[in-house]
Amino acid sequence: MLLDYDRLGWFKTALLGFVTLVCGFLLLPVIFIVLLSFGSSRWLAFPPPDWTLQWYRELFADPSWLQAALTSARIATMVAVFSVVIALMASFALVRGEFRGREVLRGLLLTPMVLPVVVFAVAIYAFFLKLGLGGTTVGFVIAHTVLALPFAIIPIATALEGFDKSIEDAAIVCGASPLEAKLRITLPSIKLAIFSAAIFSFLASWDEVVAAIFMASPTLQTLPVKIWGSLRQDLSPVIAAASSLLVLLTLLLMVVTALLRRRYSK
Structure with a gap:
C-alpha cells in the first residue's frame, strides 16, 4: 500500500526534521573546521576571538604544505587516468562478456569498496616492502588505483x-570497425559516466589517508598525510586552513559533476 503523503502531514514534517538533523550532524564538523581556519587564536579555539587570514598566508608560504598538495594532485591525476582506462576495459568485459565467473570477477573488482581500508593498507604495505615500492610514487599510484577502481567501474x-548496443552494431554494419564504433559511437555516448568516474577516482585518491600513511616517506607525503602528521605535532590553525582547502576542492569537483550531469541529462 502506498502512503498518501498529502494526508500524512505529520509524517512529512518528522521526515524533514530527521533529514535536517542527519545533514546537520554530517556538515557541522566541516563548518566547524572552516570557521577555525579564520580564527585569530594561535590554537584551535572555538569560538574564534577574532577573524583573520593569517593561517592561509602561512599555509601558502610554507613549501612543505605546497609540496604535499602538489604531490596529492599529481598522484590523484594519475590515479584518475589509470582507473578510467582499467574501468573501461573491465566494464566492457563485465557488461558484454559471456564467460564463466563473470559475477565473481565483478565482486573482486568491487571488493576494495567494502574491505576495511586499514586491512588493505597493511597488506599492500607488506607486499610493497618486498618489491621495494614503499614510499614511491609508483607505489602510491598502484595502491590508490586499486582503492579508486570501484568508483570508476560502477x-x-x-x-x-x-x-543501446544496436547503435554500435549499426555503425559496424555501415563499415566501421568494432574499435572505431566504440571510439566514435559508444564512448561519446557514455562520456558523462567517464567524466564522473574520473572525478570520483581523483577524489578517492585526493582524500585517502589510511593507505597513504603506510605508503608515505619523509620525502613523499600527500596532503592528508601532512595534515595527519601536523596534528600529532601541533594544533595550529594552519591545519584547519589546509583541511578547508581539501574540502573546498572536493566540493567544487562534486558541484561541477552535478551541474554537468544536470546539463547533459536534459
Whole structure:
C-alpha cells in the first residue's frame, strides 16, 4: 500500500526534521573546521576571538604544505587516468562478456569498496616492502588505483548497461570497425559516466589517508598525510586552513559533476 503523503502531514514534517538533523550532524564538523581556519587564536579555539587570514598566508608560504598538495594532485591525476582506462576495459568485459565467473570477477573488482581500508593498507604495505615500492610514487599510484577502481567501474558499467548496443552494431554494419564504433559511437555516448568516474577516482585518491600513511616517506607525503602528521605535532590553525582547502576542492569537483550531469541529462 502506498502512503498518501498529502494526508500524512505529520509524517512529512518528522521526515524533514530527521533529514535536517542527519545533514546537520554530517556538515557541522566541516563548518566547524572552516570557521577555525579564520580564527585569530594561535590554537584551535572555538569560538574564534577574532577573524583573520593569517593561517592561509602561512599555509601558502610554507613549501612543505605546497609540496604535499602538489604531490596529492599529481598522484590523484594519475590515479584518475589509470582507473578510467582499467574501468573501461573491465566494464566492457563485465557488461558484454559471456564467460564463466563473470559475477565473481565483478565482486573482486568491487571488493576494495567494502574491505576495511586499514586491512588493505597493511597488506599492500607488506607486499610493497618486498618489491621495494614503499614510499614511491609508483607505489602510491598502484595502491590508490586499486582503492579508486570501484568508483570508476560502477558509473561506467551502469552507463554501458543503459546504452543501446544496436547503435554500435549499426555503425559496424555501415563499415566501421568494432574499435572505431566504440571510439566514435559508444564512448561519446557514455562520456558523462567517464567524466564522473574520473572525478570520483581523483577524489578517492585526493582524500585517502589510511593507505597513504603506510605508503608515505619523509620525502613523499600527500596532503592528508601532512595534515595527519601536523596534528600529532601541533594544533595550529594552519591545519584547519589546509583541511578547508581539501574540502573546498572536493566540493567544487562534486558541484561541477552535478551541474554537468544536470546539463547533459536534459
